[in-house]
Amino acid sequence: MLNMNVISSTYRNTGPKAFQVLFISVSWFCTGIHNSPSYRSPSLSLYFGTKTRYEEINPFVLDNPLLVTRKEDILPITCTPLKIVSVIRHGTRYPTSSQIKKMKKIHALIQERSRSSSELVRELQSWEMWYDVWMDGQLVKKGEQDMQNLAHRLATLFPSLFTTERLQKCKMSFVTSSKHRCVDSTKAFIGGLVHGYLGFPRTPNNVLEDIPCSEPVVNDTLMRFFDHCPKFLVEVEDNDTALRELDNFKKSPEMRRVTQKVSALLDVPEQELSADLIQVAFFICSFELAIKNISDSPWCELFDEEDGRVLEYLNDLKQYWKRGYGHHINSRSSCNLFRHIFNHLEEAVTESKRSQQISSPVVMQFGHAETLLPLLALLGLFKDEKPLTADNFSMQSNRKFRSGQIVPYASNLVFVLYHCDMAETEREEYQVQMLLNENIVHFPHSQNTDLTLNRPRSQGY
Numbered sequence: 001m002l003n004m005n006v007i008s009s010t011y012r013n014t015g016p017k018a019f020q021v022l023f024i025s026v027s028w029f030c031t032g033i034h035n036s037p038s039y040r041s042p043s044l045s046l047y048f049g050t051k052t053r054y055e056e057i058n059p060f061v062l063d064n065p066l067l068v069t070r071k072e073d074i075l076p077i078t079c080t081p082l083k084i085v086s087v088i089r090h091g092t093r094y095p096t097s098s099q100i101k102k103m104k105k106i107h108a109l110i111q112e113r114s115r116s117s118s119e120l121v122r123e124l125q126s127w128e129m130w131y132d133v134w135m136d137g138q139l140v141k142k143g144e145q146d147m148q149n150l151a152h153r154l155a156t157l158f159p160s161l162f163t164t165e166r167l168q169k170c171k172m173s174f175v176t177s178s179k180h181r182c183v184d185s186t187k188a189f190i191g192g193l194v195h196g197y198l199g200f201p202r203t204p205n206n207v208l209e210d211i212p213c214s215e216p217v218v219n220d221t222l223m224r225f226f227d228h229c230p231k232f233l234v235e236v237e238d239n240d241t242a243l244r245e246l247d248n249f250k251k252s253p254e255m256r257r258v259t260q261k262v263s264a265l266l267d268v269p270e271q272e273l274s275a276d277l278i279q280v281a282f283f284i285c286s287f288e289l290a291i292k293n294i295s296d297s298p299w300c301e302l303f304d305e306e307d308g309r310v311l312e313y314l315n316d317l318k319q320y321w322k323r324g325y326g327h328h329i330n331s332r333s334s335c336n337l338f339r340h341i342f343n344h345l346e347e348a349v350t351e352s353k354r355s356q357q358i359s360s361p362v363v364m365q366f367g368h369a370e371t372l373l374p375l376l377a378l379l380g381l382f383k384d385e386k387p388l389t390a391d392n393f394s395m396q397s398n399r400k401f402r403s404g405q406i407v408p409y410a411s412n413l414v415f416v417l418y419h420c421d422m423a424e425t426e427r428e429e430y431q432v433q434m435l436l437n438e439n440i441v442h443f444p445h446s447q448n449t450d451l452t453l454n455r456p457r458s459q460g461y
């Protein structure tokens, strides 16, 4: 029996069977920007929130997207990986249609209402509005590359799991949200594994029909659990007051200062520049960088780093209250996914103890930032002492909950179950490692590496 002791109450009501697992606890790697010598982040790109490129938190990817650089940090040499279970956000995408409509509005406003003859305004007015509503959040080419490269790196990190034999014997499972960006991300990930890492020749139309079980399986109950949780829908999604802090921050002195600066730069009346239009101008800067690698878009010229920090907080308030610690039900709604992950791990321990083949050693699941953030909150990760509110921006400059550092495009939460032959105690025979964005994390509630669950079966939540 795989038992996991979790000290925190976070898990009390999650309902998974008792687990006893020793988590290899390695102190949290700084998720700040690694000082890769060849990379200087464009000044605003640290503040793009959930529109952040994966490269901002792992700049080594810019140097060589296929290079696994921290193998020695990640793998305990005396233990053998038995199973990997992952939750992966889709790769880089187009703006959603709702954002594109706002983009068109701010661009038209500048073209029609700006009274300035500055070089910047002329550049913005002549800038081609190339986004269109049909794009609606679809995966872009860069997003496919994000997934292909991630597949290659994870397979390189765990070569004994990602083998040709296991692929051909249907020992790998690929589950996805029904959203096209997730389905396409899954297919790109499989392609990166099959053609990139394992070296299968590409078929003329580049489909995977000759690879058994390589078709993504759509499961929204797991990957879009928030759509299937009545309590979440009532208390958050359909509750106009649920994002009150976000709404209040849009009217805050901090946002007012940003609006005044943009109004002066554009020479457009301040009252015509809503917080949403200011935010979408900032998002255009982010999408031009993420999708086209343009780091000097005129849209970025509208903002400085102080503005970036304010606009990052605006996005983080949305994620905190809609997907994170803001409302209890946010994390609770991910319990089924949490239980699904640990049932997979427990199944593998049971199979291993019976000297059976591990039935599904590779489980890759593709979702959204809103799939990952509630799950990370359930795990107690990135929790600040004080909630993020409209009136405490100045106190939260060093907060842990920074969505761009946690769930950028292609972000990935990976659980790896190991069997440790040299274990001195039964507790150490089976160990689980948790990685976020290819860095090891430890459970914040555990003061040590041992976790034993001492509670009756689930009381439900």
Ligand SMILES: O=P(O)(O)O[C@H]1[C@H](OP(=O)(O)O)[C@@H](OP(=O)(O)O)[C@H](O)[C@@H](O)[C@H]1OP(=O)(O)O
Binding pocket: 050, 051, 089, 095, 096, 098, 099, 322, 367, 368, 369, 370
């Ligand atoms: O502000 P937009 O429309 O971009 O918000 C999107 C979500 O994007 P995010 O806020 O995460 O940057 C999108 O999440 P993603 O992980 O799929 O990119 C989500 O699926 C989409 O529904 C929009 O979220 P919302 O909560 O419905 O505004």
